[in-house]
Amino acid sequence: MNQIAEESLLFDFYGSLLTEKKQRVMRLYHEENMSLSEIAEDCGITRAAVYDSLKKAESQLRDYEEKLGMLASYFERLETLKEVRSDLQKLKDRLPERFLDREKGAADLISDMDARLLKLSEEA
Numbered sequence: 001m002n003q004i005a006e007e008s009l010l011f012d013f014y015g016s017l018l019t020e021k022k023q024r025v026m027r028l029y030h031e032e033n034m035s036l037s038e039i040a041e042d043c044g045i046t047r048a049a050v051y052d053s054l055k056k057a058e059s060q061l062r063d064y065e066e067k068l069g070m071l072a073s074y075f076e077r078l079e080t081l082k083e084v085r086s087d088l089q090k091l092k093d094r095l096p097e098r099f100l101d102r103e104k105g106a107a108d109l110i111s112d113m114d115a116r117l118l119k120l121s122e123e124a
Contacts, residue, residue: 006071010058010061010071013061013064014065014068015061017060025050025053036051
């Protein structure tokens with residue numbers, strides 16, 4: 001994952017722990033794609049102050065991740081969900097036809113579980 005994408009994800013997880021000023025600078029830079037000069041003009045500060053604020057905020061976000069590990073945990077859960085979905089598909093492929101044809105048979109159960117896992121992965 002590239003650095004900008006990682007910083008954006010870290011901001012999603014931990015941004016509320018930053019000061020309002022740092023949140024605003026991070027939001028303008030990462031979500032609004034504004035340049036340092038544009039942010040400086042918008043916030044009424046120097047370009048150097050914007051740069052310093054961004055670097056300090058990014059450093060804080062990395063520190064939070066080192067201590068709390070929420071982003072790493074998120075990716076681990078996503079990987080587990082992918083594995084479970086794959087296992088469910090393999091199970092479905094190995095079931096005899098007689099199970100797949102029943103009204104509330106295994107195929108419906110597997111499809112339901114797959115849909116729930118997909119929803120969980122989207123929420124995560």
